[in-house]
Amino acid sequence: MTFGILSFGAYIPRLRLQRKAIADAHGWFNSALKGQGKGERAIANWDEDPVTMAVEAGRDCLAGLGPVSLEALTFASTTFPFLDRLNAGVVAEALALGQDLATADAGQTQRAATSALLAALRGGGPSLIVAAEKRPVKAASPIEMTAGDGAAAILVGEGKPVATLLASATRTADFVDHYRTPESEYDYQWEERWIRDAGYMPLVPPVIKACLAKAGLGPEAVTRFCMPAVLAKVANSVAKGAGIPDAAVADNLHAVCGETGTAHPLVMLVAALEEAKPGDRIMVVGFGQGADVLLFEVTDQISALAPRLGVKGHLARRREETNYAKFLAFNDTVELERGMRAEADKQTALSALWRNRHTVTSFVGGKCSKCGTLQFPKTRVCVNPNCTAIDTQEPEPFSGKIGKINSYTADRLTYSPDPPACYGMIQFDEGGRWMMDFTDVDEKDLAVGHPMRMMFRVKDIDSQRGFRRYFWKAAPAATTDLSGRA
Amino acid sequence: MPKGIRDKVAILGMGCSKFGERWDMNAEDLMVEAYTEALGDAGIETKQIDAAWLGTAIEEQHVGKSAVPLAVALRLPYIPVTRVENFCATGTEAFRGAVYAVASGAADIALALGVEKLKDTGYGGLPQRGRGTLPNMTWPNASAPGYFAQLAAAYRAKYGSAPQDLKRAMAHVSVKSHDNGGRNPKAHLRNKITIDTVLNSPMIAEPLGLYDCCGVSDGAACAIVTTPEIARSLGKRDLVSVKALQVAVSNGTEAQHNSWDGSYFATTRIAATRAYQEAGVEKPRDEINLIEVHDCFSVTELVTMEDLHISAEGRAIHDILDGFYDADGTIPCQIDGGLKCFGHPIGASGLRMIYEMYLQMQGRAGERQRKDLPRLGLTHNLGGFPHQNVCSISIVGQYEG
Numbered sequence: 001m002t003f004g005i006l007s008f009g010a011y012i013p014r015l016r017l018q019r020k021a022i023a024d025a026h027g028w029f030n031s032a033l034k035g036q037g038k039g040e041r042a043i044a045n046w047d048e049d050p051v052t053m054a055v056e057a058g059r060d061c062l063a064g065l066g067p068v069s070l071e072a073l074t075f076a077s078t079t080f081p082f083l084d085r086l087n088a089g090v091v092a093e094a095l096a097l098g099q100d101l102a103t104a105d106a107g108q109t110q111r112a113a114t115s116a117l118l119a120a121l122r123g124g125g126p127s128l129i130v131a132a133e134k135r136p137v138k139a140a141s142p143i144e145m146t147a148g149d150g151a152a153a154i155l156v157g158e159g160k161p162v163a164t165l166l167a168s169a170t171r172t173a174d175f176v177d178h179y180r181t182p183e184s185e186y187d188y189q190w191e192e193r194w195i196r197d198a199g200y201m202p203l204v205p206p207v208i209k210a211c212l213a214k215a216g217l218g219p220e221a222v223t224r225f226c227m228p229a230v231l232a233k234v235a236n237s238v239a240k241g242a243g244i245p246d247a248a249v250a251d252n253l254h255a256v257c258g259e260t261g262t263a264h265p266l267v268m269l270v271a272a273l274e275e276a277k278p279g280d281r282i283m284v285v286g287f288g289q290g291a292d293v294l295l296f297e298v299t300d301q302i303s304a305l306a307p308r309l310g311v312k313g314h315l316a317r318r319r320e321e322t323n324y325a326k327f328l329a330f331n332d333t334v335e336l337e338r339g340m341r342a343e344a345d346k347q348t349a350l351s352a353l354w355r356n357r358h359t360v361t362s363f364v365g366g367k368c369s370k371c372g373t374l375q376f377p378k379t380r381v382c383v384n385p386n387c388t389a390i391d392t393q394e395p396e397p398f399s400g401k402i403g404k405i406n407s408y409t410a411d412r413l414t415y416s417p418d419p420p421a422c423y424g425m426i427q428f429d430e431g432g433r434w435m436m437d438f439t440d441v442d443e444k445d446l447a448v449g450h451p452m453r454m455m456f457r458v459k460d461i462d463s464q465r466g467f468r469r470y471f472w473k474a475a476p477a478a479t480t481d482l483s484g485r486a
Numbered sequence: 487m488p489k490g491i492r493d494k495v496a497i498l499g500m501g502c503s504k505f506g507e508r509w510d511m512n513a514e515d516l517m518v519e520a521y522t523e524a525l526g527d528a529g530i531e532t533k534q535i536d537a538a539w540l541g542t543a544i545e546e547q548h549v550g551k552s553a554v555p556l557a558v559a560l561r562l563p564y565i566p567v568t569r570v571e572n573f574c575a576t577g578t579e580a581f582r583g584a585v586y587a588v589a590s591g592a593a594d595i596a597l598a599l600g601v602e603k604l605k606d607t608g609y610g611g612l613p614q615r616g617r618g619t620l621p622n623m624t625w626p627n628a629s630a631p632g633y634f635a636q637l638a639a640a641y642r643a644k645y646g647s648a649p650q651d652l653k654r655a656m657a658h659v660s661v662k663s664h665d666n667g668g669r670n671p672k673a674h675l676r677n678k679i680t681i682d683t684v685l686n687s688p689m690i691a692e693p694l695g696l697y698d699c700c701g702v703s704d705g706a707a708c709a710i711v712t713t714p715e716i717a718r719s720l721g722k723r724d725l726v727s728v729k730a731l732q733v734a735v736s737n738g739t740e741a742q743h744n745s746w747d748g749s750y751f752a753t754t755r756i757a758a759t760r761a762y763q764e765a766g767v768e769k770p771r772d773e774i775n776l777i778e779v780h781d782c783f784s785v786t787e788l789v790t791m792e793d794l795h796i797s798a799e800g801r802a803i804h805d806i807l808d809g810f811y812d813a814d815g816t817i818p819c820q821i822d823g824g825l826k827c828f829g830h831p832i833g834a835s836g837l838r839m840i841y842e843m844y845l846q847m848q849g850r851a852g853e854r855q856r857k858d859l860p861r862l863g864l865t866h867n868l869g870g871f872p873h874q875n876v877c878s879i880s881i882v883g884q885y886e887g
Contacts, residue, residue: 340608
């Protein structure tokens with residue numbers, strides 16, 4: 001048995017805002033943006049945030065593994081929806097990982113995910129590292145162009161790893177290229193060329209050198225070099241400074257995704273693992289108030305992993321968005337007149353949420369031990385008209401099930417941040433059904449019998465009290481093969 | 487099967503306010519408007535009423551809680567008064583309370599009044615309301631048209647109906663109601679429309695357009711009931727009596743068990759079967775002369791024709807387009823304009839339907855009167871959502887005792 005990376009997954013939201021739409025909107029104001037209007041960036045749907053993206057990346061990572069008994073889960077981000085509520089706790093509940101695991105949020109730096117991964121790789125029981133970021137961006141800011149929303153997840157532990165850690169090195173340096181405080185909604189950033197010349201270039205290569213020295217390898221041994229950096233050619237310059245061949249420098253996904261902040265080192269690692277062959281050596285750099293450098297060697301187990309969407313699959317699950325105003329509205333950057341229906345009170349009874357957490361957060365229903373009927377939610381009395389036995393239902397997870405549309409509509413009357421609100425009755429293939437919101441769906445694709453899968457999403461935002469509730473929604477299953485998914 | 491209440495209770499008098507956007511009226515004014523007519527029609531005094539039921543659904547938006555608002559509005563003499571609420575079946579529930587009180591002998595004369603003052607909510611449609619702590623966490627953020635629109639998707643899938651055929655039959659339902667509402671001075675909407683108006687109206691919830699949806703109105707309706715014997719003793723002739731009153735409430739099967747295909751109302755089928763049995767009706771298509779159904783949306787009326795066992799399954803489109811349910815057809819449906827055009831003040835709707843039956847059977851329906859005095863009529867309400875609802879059915883008819 002060896003310790004290492006046992007599995008990996010990722011999540012990139014389906015909507016891709018065309019950077020040209022941003023440039024077109026702001027070119028009158030900041031003509032410099034016109035030159036950046038190429039490619040597209042992933043944007044979270046209105047009902048996505050770092051928690052929901054982390055859950056999807058976690059599910060992608062655990063695909064096909066069957067029940068996993070984790071000892072720890074760490075969630076890395078600098079854009080947690082909650083400041084005082086364990087965000088990793090929501091993720092653990094949604095992934096139905098049980099309560100016997102240690103959970104932690106890791107944040108405050110773009111290096112949080114690589115540091116969390118490093119800590120997990122030092123040993124111990126099986127541990128899941130998830131990282132997700134959805135950076136708040138000011139309209140017409142450079143980061144609005146360069147950032148992307150996304151998540152990645154890495155499972156480490158004893159077993160048959162797909163990659164093992166050869167060596168790592170870390171340096172800490174209070175280099176402030178950008179910052180955000182509790183009072184400031186958005187990042188404040190210093191000059192890009194200074195970040196390159198005084199930050200990346202002097203700080204990272206020595207850490208790479210230390211890492212390679214520990215591994216007893218030369219820089220030419222690195223076959224894939226993953227370093228998120230928005231500025232063009234910075235990764236190439238750092239690689240060159242460290243002696244790593246230019247051909248090894250991995251694409252930073254800027255053209256198709258944008259930089260997913262804290263998550264991006266892991267997103268790039270996952271993208272590298274998807275393409276990797278046994279024997280490949282992947283170096284990952286996390287940069288933020290210093291640098292983490294991790295060097296992995298890919299094993300022959302890489303081809304034994306069950307299929308997953310990963311970065312490649314999620315990038316293929318794509319819908320172009322050219323409406324920049326929609327992006328502003330999704331992020332509350334403009335104040336739309338939402339109408340009286342949006343005023344409905346969204347208060348969550350926290351006691352009821354706790355009592356019903358398996359139903360609401362874990363999407364666990366029931367299976368009658370007497371007649372075998374599946375039902376959601378789990379209830380005291382069996383719904384089968386020919387059974388109606390009392391207290392016979394065993395917990396039955398529904399989040400991994402595929403259902404079919406039994407009825408549907410596209411509703412333009414009810415309030416939705418993205419009208420029309422599409423919803424309908426989902427009938428699960430093995431039994432059970434529920435009237436559900438749909439997400440990531442186009443009205444024209446709705447049809448009775450259409451297969452749908454479950455996704456963890458923001459259900460309602462209680463702007464009055466700053467709370468948000470999460471629940472599961474139905475999304476088209478067609479672009480994905482989730483067979484065997486946990 | 488219980489013996490039921492067939493012919494045990496007669497309607498002594500009824501009243502109905504004008505429905506519509508009654509900007510100058512409180513719920514209290516509407517209650518008094520309906521009650522004054524009912525009291526005059528019954529020919530009694532308030533002190534002769536032994537018990538009363540108030541039906542109102544969204545009480546926090548107008549009269550407030552409990553039965554006190556009815557007792558205060560009508561200055562009832564400290565009698566038992568009960569407030570009932572059962573979604574859109576509320577008006578019929580109030581009627582059921584009064585009828586059962588008389589049938590049991592607990593009251594000689596009982597009153598049922600339904601009222602809703604919706605135009606003070608500020609909403610164009612029904613207001614958005616909480617649904618309970620757990621449903622708020624798991625149910626879609628849906629509107630009433632959105633829930634009912636789904637019948638169309640499931641119905642099309644089941645019968646292979648072309649969307650445009652279903653849409654055309656739905657449009658006929660709305661055109662018919664506008665034709666009928668135009669002949670009813672108390673109706674909210676009295677304008678005639680064409681099939682094209684319906685087909686080209688803005689989409690509310692696919693495939694329901696604006697003209698597939700009923701009006702949201704203010705209004706009240708009232709019934710005073712007693713035994714046939716007392717009615718006779720008060721000088722009444724040509725009595726209209728209650729033949730059946732049934733309520734069926736979903737138990738979650740449609741919402742949670744895959745045995746339901748989503749194209750019909752399980753509750754209506756069950757309630758209708760029980761109601762026919764209670765009323766002694768064996769062949770509803772041959773015996774029922776007039777129907778008022780819960781046409782909250784055109785597609786609801788369409789599938790209800792099958793759920794009431796009047797149109798054969800999958801055949802409602804054809805009966806509707808053939809004019810079977812038109813005002814001059816075999817069994818007129820919504821001869822008063824229905825929810826679509828008379829309007830839908832939730833708590834009043836069930837009683838408004840019975841009011842129309844009562845007028846038609848006594849030949850007092852004015853311009854819209856059926857010449858062949860209907861002898862047996864059915865009213866039907868649906869409350870809630872197609873997959874989880876309350877259905878009430880009443881059958882009233884000319885008393886033959």
